[in-house]
Amino acid sequence: MKKILVKAYAHLNLGDDLFIKMLCERYEETQFYLYATPGYEELKGIDSNNLNLLTNNTFIKKILFRLGRKIGISNILEDYKSKELDGVVNIGGSIFIENDFSEEDLKIRERNLKFGKNYFILGANFGPYKNEEFKETYTEFFKKCKDVCFREKYSYELFKDLENIRCGSDIVFSLKKEEVEKENYVLFSIVLPSGRPGFKGVESEYFNRLKSLILDMIKDQKKVKLMSFCQEERDEEAIIKLLNMIPNQHHKNISKYFYRGDINEAIEIINKAESIVATRFHAMILGFVLKKPVFPIAYSKKMTNVLEDLEFKGNFASLDNLKNLNYEKFKENGVLEEQSLLKASQDGEKHFFKLDEFINK
Numbered sequence: 001m002k003k004i005l006v007k008a009y010a011h012l013n014l015g016d017d018l019f020i021k022m023l024c025e026r027y028e029e030t031q032f033y034l035y036a037t038p039g040y041e042e043l044k045g046i047d048s049n050n051l052n053l054l055t056n057n058t059f060i061k062k063i064l065f066r067l068g069r070k071i072g073i074s075n076i077l078e079d080y081k082s083k084e085l086d087g088v089v090n091i092g093g094s095i096f097i098e099n100d101f102s103e104e105d106l107k108i109r110e111r112n113l114k115f116g117k118n119y120f121i122l123g124a125n126f127g128p129y130k131n132e133e134f135k136e137t138y139t140e141f142f143k144k145c146k147d148v149c150f151r152e153k154y155s156y157e158l159f160k161d162l163e164n165i166r167c168g169s170d171i172v173f174s175l176k177k178e179e180v181e182k183e184n185y186v187l188f189s190i191v192l193p194s195g196r197p198g199f200k201g202v203e204s205e206y207f208n209r210l211k212s213l214i215l216d217m218i219k220d221q222k223k224v225k226l227m228s229f230c231q232e233e234r235d236e237e238a239i240i241k242l243l244n245m246i247p248n249q250h251h252k253n254i255s256k257y258f259y260r261g262d263i264n265e266a267i268e269i270i271n272k273a274e275s276i277v278a279t280r281f282h283a284m285i286l287g288f289v290l291k292k293p294v295f296p297i298a299y300s301k302k303m304t305n306v307l308e309d310l311e312f313k314g315n316f317a318s319l320d321n322l323k324n325l326n327y328e329k330f331k332e333n334g335v336l337e338e339q340s341l342l343k344a345s346q347d348g349e350k351h352f353f354k355l356d357e358f359i360n361k
Contacts, residue, residue, distance in 0.1 A: 045263030168350030
């Protein structure tokens with residue numbers, strides 16, 4: 001039985017939690033270890049019993065953690081644990097962004113690689129980045145990894161000369177799904193633009209266009225459900241702000257759902273929707289997977305890159321170009337073509353090919 005350290009964004013974000021769920025359920029005989037804050041113990045919906053949460057929840061652990069930080073070791077407990085394990089799986093989406101934390105992130109990964117030995121990267125995209133040095137540094141890091149599988153062609157093309165670099169569609173495309181009876185609501189995934197670098201100036205237009213779209217839907221006898229994917233990233237704050245802009249007499253046609261860690265419940269909420277307006281990346285992916293008409297609102301190149309890979313023919317908007325965000329454009333969108341969805345589902349499986357070999361040998 002293999003024992004694996006999982007590196008993931010463990011902050012009750014639905015998209016990242018889905019990655020962890022799919023990883024654990026795929027390898028039920030493998031024990032996974034994940035360092036997380038105590039709040040992550042609220043996670044529900046992993047249908048296997050092999051995720052071990054490690055937290056700094058004792059006085060001794062807290063002291064060791066602080067001492068390690070003082071001498072430049074980000075998580076001395078993680079170093080110690082890695083030595084006992086068979087490998088490391090770094091699973092996530094936008095995990096290679098050049099920002100103020102890039103240098104520390106790289107140091108952590110290098111220590112994980114040093115102590116964990118067999119290092120796998122699944123489901124990621126690379127960037128955005130500004131300096132070629134950032135890319136070159138990660139070229140050297142990726143060379144040392146057991147396997148690196150990106151989720152879009154753009155990232156793959158940056159490193160395709162390395163023999164251990166592969167590409168597949170987003171992991172969530174390979175999610176096993178069940179048919180459910182639809183309900184009469186359009187699901188909106190909402191973000192707070194001012195909480196994201198470079199988008200503070202578009203917040204007013206974003207909310208005003210969403211307000212107009214919702215009012216047009218209500219006029220057309222539709223119900224609306226506003227969904228948060230991550231409390232920590234202020235989705236709930238965005239929903240409250242939008243609701244406060246809509247006249248009270250229309251609130252009877254609007255409901256809200258705040259994701260707080262129940263993965264299966266959240267998937268069911270999305271699955272019952274008749275269509276989706278998706279600002280969240282994985283609201284878009286889940287909408288495609290669950291065969292819903294989706295109107296994407298792209299907040300980064302990672303969304304438009306995936307739309308290009310899928311040869312998406314529908315309408316969409318972006319936070320820096322919201323002119324298409326209206327009811328007429330929304331109504332023109334249908335479900336993703338069956339052939340595109342099937343290919344994406346098969347490609348999503350590719351992320352696990354090398355890890356399958358490692359775990360099963």
